[in-house]
Amino acid sequence: MSKKSKRAVVLLSGGLDSSTLAYYVKDIGYDLYTITFDYGQRSRRELNSAEEIGRILGVKEHKFIKINLREIGGSALTDELEVPKGREEMPATEDPQIPITYVPARNTIFLSISLAYAEVVGADAIFYGANCLDYSGYPDCRPEYIDAFREVARLGTKRGVEGSPIRIETPFLFYDKSQIVKKALELNVPIEKTWSCYEDGEEPCGKCESCLLRKKGIESVFLERAKRSLK
Amino acid sequence: MSKKSKRAVVLLSGGLDSSTLAYYVKDIGYDLYTITFDYGQRSRRELNSAEEIGRILGVKEHKFIKINLREIGGSALTDELEVPKGREEMPATEDPQIPITYVPARNTIFLSISLAYAEVVGADAIFYGANCLDYSGYPDCRPEYIDAFREVARLGTKRGVEGSPIRIETPFLFYDKSQIVKKALELNVPIEKTWSCYEDGEEPCGKCESCLLRKKGIESVFLERAKRSLK
Numbered sequence: 001m002s003k004k005s006k007r008a009v010v011l012l013s014g015g016l017d018s019s020t021l022a023y024y025v026k027d028i029g030y031d032l033y034t035i036t037f038d039y040g041q042r043s044r045r046e047l048n049s050a051e052e053i054g055r056i057l058g059v060k061e062h063k064f065i066k067i068n069l070r071e072i073g074g075s076a077l078t079d080e081l082e083v084p085k086g087r088e089e090m091p092a093t094e095d096p097q098i099p100i101t102y103v104p105a106r107n108t109i110f111l112s113i114s115l116a117y118a119e120v121v122g123a124d125a126i127f128y129g130a131n132c133l134d135y136s137g138y139p140d141c142r143p144e145y146i147d148a149f150r151e152v153a154r155l156g157t158k159r160g161v162e163g164s165p166i167r168i169e170t171p172f173l174f175y176d177k178s179q180i181v182k183k184a185l186e187l188n189v190p191i192e193k194t195w196s197c198y199e200d201g202e203e204p205c206g207k208c209e210s211c212l213l214r215k216k217g218i219e220s221v222f223l224e225r226a227k228r229s230l231k
Numbered sequence: 232m233s234k235k236s237k238r239a240v241v242l243l244s245g246g247l248d249s250s251t252l253a254y255y256v257k258d259i260g261y262d263l264y265t266i267t268f269d270y271g272q273r274s275r276r277e278l279n280s281a282e283e284i285g286r287i288l289g290v291k292e293h294k295f296i297k298i299n300l301r302e303i304g305g306s307a308l309t310d311e312l313e314v315p316k317g318r319e320e321m322p323a324t325e326d327p328q329i330p331i332t333y334v335p336a337r338n339t340i341f342l343s344i345s346l347a348y349a350e351v352v353g354a355d356a357i358f359y360g361a362n363c364l365d366y367s368g369y370p371d372c373r374p375e376y377i378d379a380f381r382e383v384a385r386l387g388t389k390r391g392v393e394g395s396p397i398r399i400e401t402p403f404l405f406y407d408k409s410q411i412v413k414k415a416l417e418l419n420v421p422i423e424k425t426w427s428c429y430e431d432g433e434e435p436c437g438k439c440e441s442c443l444l445r446k447k448g449i450e451s452v453f454l455e456r457a458k459r460s461l462k
Contacts, residue, residue, distance in 0.1 A: 067298050072344070074351035098389045105347035108387050112343040113303070116336035120305035140387040148382035155379045156339050156371040158329045 005031045007123040009114050012036050014049030016214055017129040017172060017180055019194045022057055023187040025127045032059040033121050035114050040070035040078050042200050049195040065113055075103040077198060099137050107140035111149055118166045119157055125167035133176045134213050146170055177217025236262045238354040240345050243267050245280030246427045247445055248360040248403060251411055253288055254418040256358045263290040264352050266345050271301035271309050273431050280426040296344055306334040308429060330368050332429060338371035342380055349397045350388055356398035364407045365444050377401055408448025
């Protein structure tokens, strides 16, 4: 007799974090329902990466949702503003703590649509690759924000009213990039197929915040390993 | 010297409730930024109504956002399921308290996108025409849900972090339909230009839950007035 499968919706952008997350969720025994947002981001390459990662993972279903946040604007990732090269080049804004690459309410929009999808496919949980260390400037990556969204998921859905709310899981919330890289290597994630760069193009720009974080994470892991092997 | 105008985002579906809400928000002195969702609903007429109401009101900006919830499904309003005629005809579901016209996480999705819009235009508040009496079966019309979303708005945005969170206002939360009709008459809302029907067509079907509620609300107000005038 087959046990009823566990189902999870995974927010998969095609970047390193969410790709590793999808591998992790599969590894712990869930059937995967991946969801990817085409929100008018500069980086079109990450959509291809998401599609490819989903295919390699053999997901049950991969939903691509088009929602044009360019129409709303307000971010360097969707507007015609220039993406800054590294944190030190971030232009001064009213609030220097919040990067210009912050997209207003983006994660709330993504989680909301994922919530609808999870309810329709009967998923037990939504997995979301937020991490609050490297992205400490983004309000919607913080633990208290995730908790608030859990309440919305519990109170705003049929599933919640019926007493089995959809769980919001963020296993990488306190991981830094090097821990995510280690997890990716452990799970044999094809890192070279993921796309983290905020820009589009044949190759990652190597200079934006996301490229720098990724590079630093990968370097630190390999440096550590090199040191260990020299002992 | 001109005082800085107050700005409000108003969720305007084109129905009676949200149209009355938009009139109300203008009446209390806000500049209006209306937002209407084309989510693949059966009723295409309500989009025209929304557009017309916005035009009559002279809104500062009217944002139409396309997001195809049909791709996700799970509701009689977006799927190929039949819209039930009145509450008594609602088919038995797993949870008889929740109508088949419930769209999974719809209001959370709408509020999230409105939150992004409010942040970009610098609005003080989002006005949302939820009412929990006539729509008691919808989890995402309940006061506790609205409170949960307020926390998300506070914690998940730049504005919240900066200490001036975008307010979520639901002035009709405890109104029943006849109170909304009274408010509409008081504010000279062109009721005949609003569209509440869940179906599309030249004329409202007159039989769906939304038509019945509207009819009941309007009748009760006029009946009351007729009685008073006979005294």
